[in-house]
Amino acid sequence: MSANTGLTNQQREFRWAMVFMSPWIVGFLVFMAGPMLWSLWLSFTDYDPLRANTAFVGLDNYRELLVDPEVRTSLWNTVFFTVFYVPGTIASGLALALLLQRVGRAVGFFRTAFYLPNITPAVAVGALFLLLLNGRDGLVNQALRAIGLPGPSWLNDPAWIKPGVILMMLWSVGSTVIIYLAALQNVPRDLYEAAEVDGAGAWHKFRYITLPMISGAIFFTLIINTIASLQLFTEVYAMFFGGQESGAAGQAALFYVIYLFRNAFEFFAMGYASALAWVLFVVIGIITVIQVKTSKRWVYYEGD
């Protein structure tokens, strides 16, 4: 105990910790927690930013959510995308990281090349894939035709629009690759050497050493990619809703956050949009909790 202040070292450290954390705490309260709580309140109102009066409508916005066919459509589109995109990005990211690990000195070049799509503006990605995915003359279908496969109508056939969007988003797998590559490089060599002494083949080394040792990284990408998928917006909005006529894609490309955005900024139904936002928040929360709970069965931490 300090004779001067009457505080223990621990108390003094806590006080200084709070001082240093206060900019973040204030920022969090003012720019995150406060607006979030405010939007929760708005979700129980008919708030329209252009109107003088706002009425409390109780659960009306949430009741309307249940019967709104466009909520059903946008939820289905979003879930479909997530279910295929997240495993797809994990599998392709891991495969690419494993390949990169073997390229030796050229790894730096490939790492940069794979990451480039992630620094391409999302709107540019959307515009680029409008050309690449064209059903008649797009590069993707030209490649498919070259190997004897009929190219689908990625942009106009409602059954193929979501697979087309998944393909576009997989192009930006670079950030996942970088995470896996870092994890792979941290797996101790002596584990592989020990396995080889015991006669383990490539598959067994991958299955019983590599996968458990990078399971923490896989779990991390599972969580962030799931959240990102459920919040998909910019690329798809630029492709199908960004000024040009909606074409066939209108409903097939109506993802949840796009519908939320349209309600907020095109229809000025901010109360309803807030309810949509909170439902998404709860859905993401539930999925994340499930992922965290189940992770205990398959994620290995070195400290465990």
Place this chain on the structure above:
Amino acid sequence: MRARSTASGLALALIAAACGGGGAGGVGDNTPQGEEITAAPSDAQASLFVFGATYETGDEIAKTRVDRFQELYPSVDVEFSESGFEEQPFLSALASGDPPDVVNIPRNQLGTFIARGVLDPLDSCLEAEGIDMGVFYESAVEQVTVEGVAYAVPEFFNSRLWMINTKAFEDAGLNPDEFDFSDWDAIADANEKLTKGGNRPTRLGIDPKLPEFLPLWAVANGTPVISDDGMESQLDDPAVAEALEFANSLHEPAGGRTSFLDFRDTWDFFGAKNQFAQDQLAAMPMEQWYLTVLAEASPDVDLTVRPFETRDGEPITWADGNSWAIPAESQDKAAACAFIRAMTEKDAWLAAAEARAQTAKKENQPNTGVYTGNREADEEIFANLDLGEWPWLEEAVQVVRDVQEHAWSLPPSPASAQFENAYKAAGDEVMNQGTDAEQVLTQADERVQREIDRAAR
């Protein structure tokens, strides 16, 4: 991850915008509605923020009129948003307490903002500046008027007409000048004849331009999609469903809508190798501004322009365009009103049209004129137009001029964005899923009517 951060930003923007509005109050809160404008801007220094318009990046049509305003009012400092009208930045400007003084807004969207008290009625402005709404096209004036009060002044006037690949029609034994566009059976037969390539088309017969042009097909079939006062959706009318089903059937000879659109997506729509120049399309209804595109990109294309027709054989067009309005919280309504007059009066348009003519002459391109909302200006502009070198354009311009007096426009609706979304979404569902048009449109009608009633409260 980028999507995540974008969406997070979006959520924050939503919340921030919500906070800015103050919950119990809104932009229209305690704003003086229709503040009296009694005089033109004084010589004292004033500033004017113009939203939804460009100057630095604008064409000669915009620059000439703005320059003219600056000559008339040198003490007014004019600043532009340098972008077209967008709801989100407009909302942000209003919610942040920094509203523009004057706004250029599509007439189809006006109703949403009028119903919410965002825009001032212009009675005193019209009187103070001596703006005669009688000189503007009637359908344009109807689009800016609610219960007899004008809330904006029309700027441009876009008409929709048939644009026909003359050679394609003639090769199919059809006379584009005499073809009966009021006979839908004849349109369907012609479409079969004109389409080439079947399921992998090399030329489309007739592009119905769905779902965007559904209102035009519906009004041609005798029923507008919405009532004249913009308060009653008429999407559930069987005539609307019939129009949608017929127009959708025009995709079939090309193998259905998917292969139709896949082919359409490959066109060089704004370039020299456009679908008419390349014989990739026989006919489509289109806004008249596309004539200017063709005049610049491929002036020697062989095109015939005909009016859209009702099934009774009457010419009809669906017209729209932009308009100028004054937000209720504008800081200098007198200057805003003077600006509106200067942008829409006859002399301003004549100067702009002359500038356009000079530009066209310099670039050795045909001058197709300027289609303004001001009938008196148009009469002089088009009386002086010389298109003798391009006879197809000369005829086309005359057709546009004739059809302007047969215009129907979407009336101002308090839920204009929702209404547009409703008919497009219904059209998509019918075209993509083969759902019964009457059933889909009836459901859409019920939903959007609730939105209209709610917005009109």
